[in-house]
Amino acid sequence: MRQSRQQTFTTIYNNLSYGGTLRRSSKGRGARPLSSKDPIHLVFKVNKFVVKRGLRSPRNFALMTALMKKYSAKFYVGVEQFSIQRDHVHILLRGSRRSRIQSFLRVVAGQFAQTLTDTFTKRREGASVWLYRPFTRVVKGYKGYQTVRNYIQLNEKEALGRPYSKTRLRGLSEEQLRELWT
Incomplete structure (x- = not known):
């Protein structure tokens, strides 16, 4: 039986994301899709009970x-x-090889957790620093790239004190987008 066009698009979109809460479903249990040509949106989610401040x-x-500066270089x-x-990190990155991107993900997450919990000098047991595995999504196309950039910038402005809005990026005018980047 032939798939409809919409189902094919949905399948392609789902194959570009990995990690986070997707690991709980059967769709998120394959190899992590990474691209050396397209940018990658990466999200680390921290466990609030372990990282109190x-x-x-x-x-x-x-x-x-x-850590990001050191290991990106x-x-x-x-x-x-x-x-x-406060409880997560958004990163928009590009890498030349899959192995380098994987190493960056692994080392940044591991070094942060080890330094934070001081596991260099003593053995630690208990809850993990990270709530989920890192979420990654390959960003396809210019419009998707602009949306992710605006989303990350909006998150930064909200962390610095901009009031939170439920609509967020939906319906922002050109003037509001310019204000976002000033």
């Missing part, structure tokens, strides 16, 4: 920023944009 505390913010991964929230 959140990622916006000065120590954790500086730690996460330093080491693995030749370009971090185009990032936003560190």
Whole structure:
């Protein structure tokens, strides 16, 4: 039986995302889709019970920023944009090879968790620092790229004090988008 056009598009879109809560469904249990040509939207979600002060505390913010800078240079991964929230991090990145992107994901998450919980000097047992596995989505097309960039910028502005809106990016005028980037 032949699939309709809409079902094919949905299947393609689902194959571009991985991690997060998708791991609970059967759709999210394949290989992580990564692209060396297209940008990747990456989200790390932290466990609030383990990281009490959140990622916006000065120590954790500086730690996460330093780790991203250090390991993006080491693995030749370009971090185009990032936003560190209280309980999650958004990163828009590009990499030249799949192995380098995977190494970046693994090392940044591991180094942050080890430094935060001080597992370099002592053994630690208990809840994990990360709530889910990192969520990644391959961003296809210019419109999708602009949407992700605006979304990450909006998250950063909200972390700095902009009031939260339920509609968020839906229906923002050109003037509001310009204000978002100033």
